[in-house]
Amino acid sequence: MRVREVDPRESRSSSNLLQSSFWAHFKQRIGHRTIALRFESARGRGTVLAVHRTTGCGQHLYVPHGPEMTLPEAEQGAFLLQLSDAIAAAVDCNPTFLRFDLPWRSPFTEDGHWLGRPEPRLQEMRMNFGSGGLHLRKAPSDIQPPDTVIIDLQHGETSLLARMKAKTRYNIRLAARHGVQVCDEGVEKLQEWHDLYRQTCERQRIVCEQADYFGKLFDTAAADRAANRGQAPRLHLIAARHNRRMVAGLICAIWKDKAYYLYGASSRAHGRLMAPYAVQWHTMLTARAAGCRSYDMCGVPPENDPAHPMYGLYRFKTGFGGQVHHFCGCWDYPVDEEQYCAHAQAQASHAAYHLRG
Structure with missing residues (x-):
């Protein structure tokens, strides 16, 4: 396999937001080095975008939602191992390890039913089958949520509502009766x-990005459009107000x-208004009007488990009529085994959830 560094703008054709040239530009704006790598192999060719990160245990490259290759499960491990070897040899940053947040579907389903992920060592045996060793490791935690709800938007409004759970439809209408107004701010x-x-x-005890982070997100999209740097996504701040006060909103x-x-974001004090339901419904209609075929709600628990x-x-997001999809999550390729083990042990005690790449 051949790998060479290329201009990140070669990622402009990517179908995934986190592998786009826009995402590379945004990560640069917030202080990260990004590397675009073109690969050519017997199985095909493509470009992966990697974010260079530094921790107390060295440097590593993180590939969010890549590589974008459709492969049979039996070929995935061998391909990822070859790609990892080639990337490690091609880059100049001497990474401790490579981390891939894979876009591939999890193999642990049967006839559409989720079987649950086995313990990491069994996952590693399956991923590395036929390679002669456990060269690829299941990361101690995932960065992008490996389970998500995706809504098919290729239906009319009546059909979209009909696919929702009755309680979700009721709450959308209840928000309107309470006088909640939603618009694109x-x-x-x-x-x-x-x-x-x-x-x-x-309230939810999750990582909070600073306001400047979001300012740069919107600024980057505007700058990319103005400078014609490939293509830029359309970003929307959709918010619900009650008596002119913002009570819920999303990007x-x-x-x-x-x-x-x-x-x-949502206000606990105004929970009875059901504003988040109105915001999601407005977002679905906005995306559908823009020609979107699907809406990724980005992150849920893997199954319907009250515990x-x-x-x-899970109850909130699955109420909108989408399907739960399961992905492989993060996989690591250690380059320096000793430093990698130190990093993995440190990270295992600080598991991440819904942290953008």
């Missing part, structure tokens, strides 16, 4: 939204024919 309302987002992160990205729910700490999120 301008970027000038980002600070107001961020105040609500910060409260939400504190949505429309890229190619897909819409992505990136970040959300899961984020069971409420």
Whole structure:
């Protein structure tokens, strides 16, 4: 396999937002080095975008939602191992390891039913089958959620509503009866939204990005369009108001024919208004009007388990009529075994959830 570094703009044709030239530009704006690598192999060719990261245990390359190759499961491990070897030899940053947040579907389903992920060592045996060793390791935690809800938007409004759970339809209408109004806000309302987002992160005990992060996200999209740097997604800040006060909102990205729910916020004090339901419905209609075929709600627990700490999120997102999809999650290729083990042990005690790549 041959690998060479290329201009990140070669990723402009990517169908995945996190492998796009826009995402490379955005990560550069917030202080990361990004590397685009063109590969050619007997199985095909393509480009992967990698983000260079530095930790206390050295450097590594993170590939969000890549490589974008469709392969039979039996060929995935061998291909990923060859690609990893070639990337490690081609780059100049001397990485401790490579991390791939794979876009491939999880093999642990049967007739559409989720079987659950076995313990990591068994996953590694399956991924490395035929390679002569356990060269690819299941990462101690995932960065992008490996389980998500994807809604098919190729239906009329009546059909979309009919596919929802009855309680979800009821709450959408209840929000309207309460006087909740939803609209696409301008970027000038980002600070107001961020105040609500910060409260939400504190309540849910998840990582909170600073306001400047979101400002640069919108600025990058605007700059890419103005400078004609490939293609840029359309970003939307969709918010619900009650008596002029913002009570819920989300940031949505429309890229190619897909819409992505990136970040959300809501007010606990105004929970009875059911504003988040109205916001999601408005987002679905906005994406559908823009020509999107699907809406990725980006992250749920893997199954309908009331004991899961984020069971409420599962009930909320699955209520909108989408299907739960399971992916392989993060896989590592150690280059320096000793430093990698130190990093993996440190990370295992700080498991990530829904952290953007």
